[in-house]
Amino acid sequence: MLIKSPADGFEHPVPSEITPQVIYHGRRRMLQQLATGVAGVGMASWAARDGLAQGAGWGARPGKLTALAAKATAVEGGTTSDKVTPYKDASSYNNFYEFGTDKADPAVNAHTLPISPWAVEVEGLVKKPAKFSLEDLLKLSPMEERIYRLRCVEGWSMVIPWVGYSLAELIKKVEPLGSAKYVEFVSLADPKTMPYVGSRVLDWPYLEGLRLDEARHPLTLLGFGMYGEVMPNQNGAPVRLVVPWKYGFKSGKSIVKIRFTEKLPATAWSKAAANEYGFYSNVNPQVDHPRWSQATERRIGEDGLFAKKRKTLMFNGYEAQVGQLYAGMDLKKFY
Numbered sequence: 009m010l011i012k013s014p015a016d017g018f019e020h021p022v023p024s025e026i027t028p029q030v031i032y033h034g035r036r037r038m039l040q041q042l043a044t045g046v047a048g049v050g051m052a053s054w055a056a057r058d059g060l061a062q063g064a065g066w067g068a069r070p071g072k073l074t075a076l077a078a079k080a081t082a083v084e085g086g087t088t089s090d091k092v093t094p095y096k097d098a099s100s101y102n103n104f105y106e107f108g109t110d111k112a113d114p115a116v117n118a119h120t121l122p123i124s125p126w127a128v129e130v131e132g133l134v135k136k137p138a139k140f141s142l143e144d145l146l147k148l149s150p151m152e153e154r155i156y157r158l159r160c161v162e163g164w165s166m167v168i169p170w171v172g173y174s175l176a177e178l179i180k181k182v183e184p185l186g187s188a189k190y191v192e193f194v195s196l197a198d199p200k201t202m203p204y205v206g207s208r209v210l211d212w213p214y215l216e217g218l219r220l221d222e223a224r225h226p227l228t229l230l231g232f233g234m235y236g237e238v239m240p241n242q243n244g245a246p247v248r249l250v251v252p253w254k255y256g257f258k259s260g261k262s263i264v265k266i267r268f269t270e271k272l273p274a275t276a277w278s279k280a281a282a283n284e285y286g287f288y289s290n291v292n293p294q295v296d297h298p299r300w301s302q303a304t305e306r307r308i309g310e311d312g313l314f315a316k317k318r319k320t321l322m323f324n325g326y327e328a329q330v331g332q333l334y335a336g337m338d339l340k341k342f343y
């Protein structure tokens with residue numbers, strides 16, 4: 009999501025889903041095997057991954073999501089013929105500006121992210137505000153694997169098997185009040201461990217927001233892992249959002265606070281350039297970014313630089329599931 013330096017010539021990503029049967033069944037088997045442990049084992053894999061992150065540095069994979077994946081679910085939407093992006097591409101070509109603005113920076117720098125202990129505070133217009141430890145969150149609902157396409161506003165895309173559960177499960181626990189209309193997501197902003205927090209590239213912390221009905225939509229995922237493994241730091245460990253029908257920047261990483269509000273929340277990118285990055289940011293090939301077209305995308309890891317681009321799909325391929333959320337809205341105005 010390069011505002012000021014289109015120098016790398018790249019565009020951006022967003023999620024979507026697809027589930028070729030072979031992949032689905034293969035993963036399902038794998039996840040069932042992984043699920044033979046219980047919660048304690050799951051946490052052990054987080055501890056093991058700490059060791060890896062500190063000891064082995066970049067290139068180390070964080071380890072299996074042992075007990076986290078109790079159930080795999082194929083998600084309809086998008087196209088079923090999409091290939092899953094290789095893990096190495098999904099974990100080395102990232103946007104995580106707290107760790108640098110180059111796509112390669114997060115994989116190199118994010119080993120300093122302090123993922124344990126971790127807690128997410130849920131506050132604002134809810135009956136039951138609470139601070140959830142990561143352990144609480146891991147146990148809150150059975151994990152599922154969902155293969156979503158991520159389509160970045162910069163014009164690139166990936167297909168990633170995420171592991172997590174619907175954010176709606178957490179929302180149910182805290183019981184939003186009738187006055188709650190929006191949900192704000194606050195990422196960690198720790199200048200001691202995140203070298204670019206404090207830089208002027210964005211206003212920190214990284215903020216994102218959804219309308220309450222979008223946040224409650226079953227496709228909106230609270231993600232703890234990918235490819236059957238613990239989330240790599242550079243992809244937003246230990247817990248992030250994945251909103252597959254919106255441009256990738258709506259999916260905040262390393263979330264520490266979720267706040268229910270009556271007023272539309274400010275977001276990091278709309279604060280930086282409101283005319284370029286709206287609140288809704290639904291993937292929409294018919295509404296161009298002011299500086300480039302959104303009609304096509306380049307699939308990372310699959311297409312060569314000169315390969316034909318793919319056509320971007322309305323709502324990233326999830327129109328059947330989410331289109332009704334925007335019935336009657338002018339999507340050019342609410343971009």
Ligand code: MTE
Binds near residue numbers: 021161195244261
């Ligand atoms: N979350 C935080 N906290 N900081 C960021 O810079 N970048 C966003 C989003 N979440 C970002 C963030 C953007 S622009 C994209 S495209 C996706 O994360 C990238 O997710 P990925 O690296 O897992 O593909």
